[in-house]
Structure formats: structure tokens, C-alpha cells
Amino acid sequence: MSPRAAAIGITPRAGIVITMAALLGVVAFFWPFLVAPGTFGSNYAPPLIFGVLLVLVLCVVISEIAEGGINSKALAMLGVLSAVNAALRPLGAGTAGIETVFFVLVLAGRVYGPGFGFTLGCTSLFASALITGGVGPWMPYQMFGCAFVGMLAGLLPRATGRREVLMLAFYGALSGYLFGFLLNLSFWPFSLDPGSSIAYLPGLPFTEQWQRYLAFDLATSLGWDTGRAVTNFLCVALAGPAVLTTFRRAARKARFQAPVRFATPAPEDAGDP
Secondary structure (H helix, E strand, O other): OOHHHOOOOOOHHHHHHHHHHHHHHHHHHOHHHOOOOOOOOOOOHHHHHHHHHHHHHHHHHHHHHHHOOOOHHHHHHHHHHHHHHHHHHHHHOOEOOEOOOHHHHHHHHHHHOHHHHHHHHHHHHHHHHHHHOOOOOOHHHHHHHHHHHHHHHOOOOOOOHHHHHHHHHHHHHHHHHHHHHHHHHOOHHHHOOOOOOOOOOOOOOHHHHHHHHHHHHHHHOHHHHHHHHHHHHHHHHHHHHHHHHHHHHHHHHHOOOOOOOOOOOOOOOOOOO
């Protein structure tokens, strides 16, 4: 995909903001290894505080991306795909990890660029949370995770044909595992009895804490994440070629970043009455 086809451009300043947001996101997700529950007066304060910070960061990033250039055509496409993803999510979520929201996000990020993918990840999850009643302290983490799934899809190396579809399918599967791995960190300290061998235990060295979390993720989430990864792979592999063609045809017709030129009106004929 040519950079000129990107629906939403990313300025250098927006790139710096996204990098800083990614660093803050890492801190927000890995807070159990950095801040013990109860540090801020309540066991549930750390994820809530980091959740609010993520919302603020996402707002800043989206405003920076929009400042780089988002016209009415890109906004219309963003609204349509956000609505599609919001409608698709309830069809699969909650059944063996099957989630149908990711493959559209991956394909749209690939065709319309990293800025569009980042914004679509935020708006899709926000809209679907309002529809399904899934609003809660976990929502900022889901929005942040999906935002970077869409953005990274737009940063994948160039490829065409079956090679591109296969690359996107494997990326979709990998993102399904990583999404679950990161989201589990937000509630791991409160999900098990402290006496469990895979529960969070404040004060342990990082290596022991990390081993406990890996065991927790494998024991409680691997099956669910595998369902998400397989769904992503199959949806991209089967529907990817047709959807990519449709998205690219729409991008060519929309010409999102085409410069606007105003033609000079021809002078009127002096002989006309």
C-alpha cells in the first residue's frame, strides 16, 4: 500500500505521541509488577487509575492523529467500519473465545494505514461496549489493545497476493494471543485466591511473579485465546482477499489524501448579451 492511500495521515509529532502512549500502555498493563494492590488506598485503585490514564492518552493520540489530516470521507469510512465491528462483536464474543471483531480491524488497518487502524480500534471497542453493556474498568485496556492491533497491521511490510493474505492471517492469530495475554494482566491480582500457586502475591521477586502469571495465563486463558487466534486466522484467510479488494477499491474512489484544487472560472465572452 502506498503511503498516499492512507486514510488518516500521521505527522511526526503524532508519531512521537503514539510512542509515548505505547510506553504508558506497557506500564498500565504491567502494573502488577510495578505497583502492589493497595498502594493507593484500595486494591482496585491501580487498574482504575491506569484505566483513566489510558482514556486520556487515547484522547490525546486521536486528537493528534486527527490534526494530521482526517477529512469527511475518512470520517465516514471510520463511522461505517466502527458500526460494522460493533455489530459483529456480539455475534461471537463469549463463545469459546470466538471474536469476529479483529479481522475487520486488521484488514482495515492494512489498507487504510496505521492512523486509521489505531482510531478504528478505539471507536470499534467503544461502540460495541455501549451496545453490549460491556462498559467497565476493563474497557480502556480493550480499546488500547485493539488500537495497537489496528495500527501495527498498517505497519506490516509490503506484500501482495497470497503472501499478503497469509502474513495478515498469521498476524491476526498472533494478535489474538497477545491481546488476551495483556488483558489478563489488568485483573490477574484479583481473580484468584491468594493461596493459589498461580495467584498474584505482592512482594515476590519479578522472576517468580512472572512465572506465576505465565502459569495463570496458560491454565485459565490459553483455550480462550486459541479460539480468538483461530477465528482471526480463518476469517482473514477466507474473507481477506475479497475484503482487501473491496477496501482498496473504496480507497481509490475516495482518494482520501488527494489535494483539493480549485479551477479558475473561464472569463465570460464579451460578445454575449
